[in-house]
Amino acid sequence: xxxxxxxxxxxxxxxxxxxxxxxxxxxxxxxxxxxxxxxxxxxxxxxxxxxxxxxxxxxxxxxxxxxxxxxxxxxxxxxxxxxxxxxxxxxxxxxxxxxxxxxxxxxxxxxxxxxxxxxxxxxxxxxxxxxxxxxxxxxxxxxxxxxxxxxxxxxxxxxxxxxxxxxxxxxxxxxxxxxxxxxxxxxxxxxxxxxxxxxxxxxxxxxxxxxxxxxxxxxxxxxxxxxxxxxxxxxxxxxxxxxxxxxxxxxxxxxxxxxxxxxxxxxxxxxxxxxxxxxxxxxxxxxxxxxxxxxxxxxxxxxxxxxxxxxxxxxxxxxxxxxxxxxxxxxxxxxxxxxxxxxxxxxxxxxxxxxxxxxxxxxxxxxxxxxxxxxxxxxxxxxxxxxxxxxxxxxxxxxxxxxxxxxxxxxxxxxxxxxxxxxxxxxxxxxxxxxxxxxxxxxxxxxxxxxxxxxxxxxxxxxxxxxxxxxxxxxxxxxxxxxxxxxxxxxxxxxxxxxxxxxxxxxxxxxxxxxxxxxxxxxxxxxxxxxxxxxxxxxxxxxxxxxxxxxxxxxxxxxxxxxxxxxxxxxxxxxxxxxxxxxxxxxxxxxxxxxxxxxxxxxxxxxxxx
Numbered sequence: 001x002x003x004x005x006x007x008x009x010x011x012x013x014x015x016x017x018x019x020x021x022x023x024x025x026x027x028x029x030x031x032x033x034x035x036x037x038x039x040x041x042x043x044x045x046x047x048x049x050x051x052x053x054x055x056x057x058x059x060x061x062x063x064x065x066x067x068x069x070x071x072x073x074x075x076x077x078x079x080x081x082x083x084x085x086x087x088x089x090x091x092x093x094x095x096x097x098x099x100x101x102x103x104x105x106x107x108x109x110x111x112x113x114x115x116x117x118x119x120x121x122x123x124x125x126x127x128x129x130x131x132x133x134x135x136x137x138x139x140x141x142x143x144x145x146x147x148x149x150x151x152x153x154x155x156x157x158x159x160x161x162x163x164x165x166x167x168x169x170x171x172x173x174x175x176x177x178x179x180x181x182x183x184x185x186x187x188x189x190x191x192x193x194x195x196x197x198x199x200x201x202x203x204x205x206x207x208x209x210x211x212x213x214x215x216x217x218x219x220x221x222x223x224x225x226x227x228x229x230x231x232x233x234x235x236x237x238x239x240x241x242x243x244x245x246x247x248x249x250x251x252x253x254x255x256x257x258x259x260x261x262x263x264x265x266x267x268x269x270x271x272x273x274x275x276x277x278x279x280x281x282x283x284x285x286x287x288x289x290x291x292x293x294x295x296x297x298x299x300x301x302x303x304x305x306x307x308x309x310x311x312x313x314x315x316x317x318x319x320x321x322x323x324x325x326x327x328x329x330x331x332x333x334x335x336x337x338x339x340x341x342x343x344x345x346x347x348x349x350x351x352x353x354x355x356x357x358x359x360x361x362x363x364x365x366x367x368x369x370x371x372x373x374x375x376x377x378x379x380x381x382x383x384x385x386x387x388x389x390x391x392x393x394x395x396x397x398x399x400x401x402x403x404x405x406x407x408x409x410x411x412x413x414x415x416x417x418x419x420x421x422x423x424x425x426x427x428x429x430x431x432x433x434x435x436x437x438x439x440x441x442x443x444x445x446x447x448x449x450x451x452x453x454x455x456x457x458x459x460x461x462x463x464x465x466x467x468x469x470x471x472x473x474x475x476x477x478x479x480x481x482x483x484x485x486x487x488x489x490x491x492x493x494x495x496x497x498x499x500x501x502x503x504x505x506x507x508x509x510x511x512x513x514x515x516x517x518x519x520x521x522x523x524x525x526x527x528x529x530x531x532x533x534x535x536x537x538x539x540x541x542x543x544x545x546x547x548x549x550x551x552x553x554x555x556x557x558x559x560x561x562x563x564x565x566x567x568x569x570x571x572x573x574x575x576x577x578x579x580x581x582x583x584x585x586x587x588x589x590x591x592x593x594x595x596x597x598x599x600x601x602x603x604x605x606x607x608x609x610x
Contacts, residue, residue, distance in 0.1 A: 036220050037163040038172050041156035042179045043213050044114060048149040049183030051121075051206060052086055052453065054191035055142070057328060057347045058202045059083075060507045061195035066127065066134035070507055076256060078135040079503065083457060084252050085139050089146025090153065091248065091450035092241045096232070098154035098443020099295050102436060103229055106155040106162070107221045113151025114217050118210030120145035124203035153180075153446040158438035161430045162224040167373060169431055174369015174423025178362065180449070181320070181422045185358040185415070188324065192351025227436070233295040239284035240296065247277030248451065251458030255465065257497035262469045263462055297440050305432035306441065308571035309381070309425050310448055315564030316385060316421055317452025319392070319557040322460035323414065326553055327354060329464075329506045330400070334539040334546060338401055342535075343510050356408040360415025361422075369423030377424030381568035384420030387413060389561030392554040400543040421568070428571060460553050461502065467549025468498040472542065476501075479541045480516075484527040489519045501542060510538050 055062065059082065063070045070079045101109040123141045127134050157173060164172040194201040250273025258267040265271075288294040301307040331353055332346040341349050368380045391414040398406055426445070433441040477494035481487055493515050504511035512532045516522050522529050531537050 033222070034163040034168075034172070037159055038175060040213060040217050040221060041110070041159055042176050043209065044110070044152045044217070045156050045176055046179040046183045046186075047117065047206060047209055047213065048090075048152050049180050050187040050190060051145065051149070052090070052450075053184045053187030053324065054194075054202055054205075055082060055086070056191065056324065057188045057351055058191040058195035058199060060344070060347055060509065061199040062138070062202070063135075063507075065199035066130055066138075068131050068135055070503065070509075075132075075135075076499075076503070078132065078139070080252055080255070080457075081139045082135065082142070084249070084454060085142040086146040086149065087450050087454040087457075088245060088248050089143050090150045091447050091454055092244050093147060093150040094154045094446035094450065095240065095296055095440065095443035096154075096237050097151045098158070098440045098446070099232065101155040101158060101443075102227065102438070102440055103232070105223045105227065106158045106438075107217075107223050109151050110155040110159060111214065111217045111221065113148045113155070114210065114214040115148070116151065117145055117148030118207065118214050120148060121203055121206035121210050125200055125207060127200070150446070150450075153450070154443040157426065157430050157442040157445065159221065159224075161438050161442075162435075166431065169373070169427055171366075171369045171373050171423075173427045173430055174372065175366055177422045177426040178365030178369070178419065181418060182358065182362050182365065184320070184324070184453075185354070185361060188328070188354055189351035189358065192348040196345070196348040231293055233288075233291055233293060236284060236288050236291060236295040239280050239287060243277045243280030243284055244447075244451065245277075246273045246280065248454045248458075250274045250277060251455060254458050255461045255499060257499055262497045262499070263465050265462070295440075296444065297437060300433055300437065300441060300444070303432050305428045305571050308567040309377075309428045309432075310445060312381065312385065312421075312564035312567040312571070313425050313429070313445065314448040314452045315560040315567070316388070316418070316425070317449050318456045318459065319388065319560045319564075320418060321453040321456025322553060322557050323392075325456065325460055325506070326464070326550065327357075327411070329502065330546070330550075333504065333506065334400055334543050335402070337510075337535045337539045340535070353404070353408075354411065356412035357415040360412040360417075361419040362415075364416040364419030365423055368420045369427065372424035372427060377428045378569060378571070380420045381424045381428070381571070382565045384417045384422075385561045385565035385568060387417030387420065389558040389565065391417065392558040392561065396551055396554050400547050421564075425568065460557075461499075463552045463556055464502060464546075464549040465498055467552040468502065468545045470545075471548045472498045472501065472545035475545055476541060479537070480532075483531050483537070484524075485516070485521050485532075486524075489516070489521050492519075498545075504538075510535075512538055 059070065059079070062082070063079075068075055068078065070076070097109055097113070120141045124138060124145065127137050129137050156176060160172045160176055161169060190205065191202055194205060250270045253267070253273070254264045254270050256264045256267075258264040258270070284296070285298060288296050288298050301310070328350055331350040332343075336346045336349055336353075337343060364384075368384070372380050391410050394410045394413075398410070429445050430438060430441060473494040477487075477490045480490035480493060485493075496515070500515075501511060503509075510533065513522070516532065521527050522532065
């Protein structure tokens with residue numbers, strides 16, 4: 001803390017004012033600068049990831065606020081892009097902004113990202129339109145917000161890696177990564193609370209935090225890293241952006257039914273998007289090996305820690321996204337209505353009942369980062385994903401109408417496992433690359449992080465729809481007929497694609513009124529109207545088929561976690577890229593070769609030279 005003393009009768013001169021203005025900043029060589037960098041970048045990454053999930057649980061309130069029925073067939077695209085716009089933009093652009101950070105300064109790009117993010121938050125807070133126009137306004141500004149989020153995510157880890165010494169990076173990056181993953185959990189809680197008050201508040205909350213972070217970043221952050229001046233790889237950037245956008249959008253649209261199929265995987269446009277997107281990404285990889293200054297440094301994947309840890313991170317991201325969606329459907333569509341909560345209140349209470357998941361993650365994350373600095377990443381990253389995989393299997397053993405204490409314990413352990421994994425995984429990735437490649441490495445990691453979440457939407461919804469398709473039609477037909485609905489109408493309603501019922505459960509809607517009203521059955525004598533549109537009929541109807549879908553989903557998620565755990569084990573312990581130390585040690589021991597070496601230094605410590 002600084003203090004300027006002067007007598008009561010003496011005015012401060014110009015020199016004193018200059019001193020005060022200088023001291024409200026934190027100089028780059030200040031002993032506490034690294035903590036300022038950690039605090040600001042953690043605030044930035046927390047803001048981004050909260051906004052990546054805050055809309056998920058707020059969608060019912062948002063659609064009611066703009067007077068749009070999300071279950072209407074023509075409005076499903078609005079629903080998908082409200083979920084996907086932010087994630088897709090962040091995943092596509094984060095590598096490019098990492099490269100720009102390496103070229104022009106990580107702090108510069110990071111601060112500009114805070115500005116873009118804050119401006120878009122203000123625009124989202126004041127949607128001037130209604131209906132489809134209101135949805136397009138929100139989707140458009142969410143895409144712009146994703147641009148700002150990509151700028152923040154691409155450079156936050158690199159700024160921290162520059163600011164902290166090797167022996168504290170695991171702790172610093174761990175805290176930052178705890179904020180990244182914890183934010184996605186906190187967004188569910190914050191979204192539920194704020195949406196219950198006013199749907200616009202979901203976006204208002206980012207405005208003051210964004211303004212604070214922007215001003216603070218411009219005043220306090222400094223460029224410490226090595227720049228890698230050069231040209232932006234326009235060809236590679238364009239191929240990557242178009243290819244990844246086509247692939248992720250096609251996977252997402254694979255959720256929607258096509259023709260007589262319950263999913264859209266036979267839709268020619270979906271197939272064209274998947275095949276074309278993959279083809280463009282293959283061409284992108286070929287181009288990146290030919291250009292002098294590639295955007296995506298594929299050679300980094302030859303570093304064992306970088307390649308395997310990124311694979312593990314992708315598996316964890318896909319599984320975590322799937323878990324969020326499935327738990328929201330489970331709580332909002334089934335468990336909470338069965339326990340007396342109105343459908344309108346389920347988003348708020350779903351966030352509250354998921355608190356153990358967030359608490360487990362926040363408890364384990366920082367501790368894991370500190371321990372991985374001392375003992376290496378391997379035991380914590382590996383053990384964390386094994387624990388997460390086990391909890392996915394445990395969730396299959398409890399009934400759909402579960403005892404909450406047991407459910408809370410399982411999701412708490414899931415959060416602990418995610419916390420144990422996230423910090424050492426990030427530290428292993430960022431510490432294993434050369435100093436002038438940290439922006440690109442951070443961007444590549446961010447692409448897999450955001451891309452995994454976007455992939456989880458298409459993958460897990462499709463798996464759930466496949467599971468529902470085998471059991472839901474029969475259960476719905478017999479259930480409707482048992483309440484007096486005619487066989488013809490019951491069969492017709494049961495034959496509708498299960499995605500409608502799935503979205504209804506996801507959004508906390510009771511679809512029976514909407515599905516049966518056009519037929520006039522609800523007004524016909526002998527039909528139990530109150531039962532069909534009551535709190536428990538739809539949850540009881542869907543609970544059996546939903547559990548069949550959960551088996552498919554959570555087994556797939558558990559397999560992903562175990563694959564990620566194996567990759568984390570093979571990645572090794574504590575990875576530190578330090579070319580000068582490597583050269584000295586290799587030269588002294590006669591181990592240096594032209595292609596570089598990976599040599600074990602001390603217990604589980606590996607120094608890598610590219």
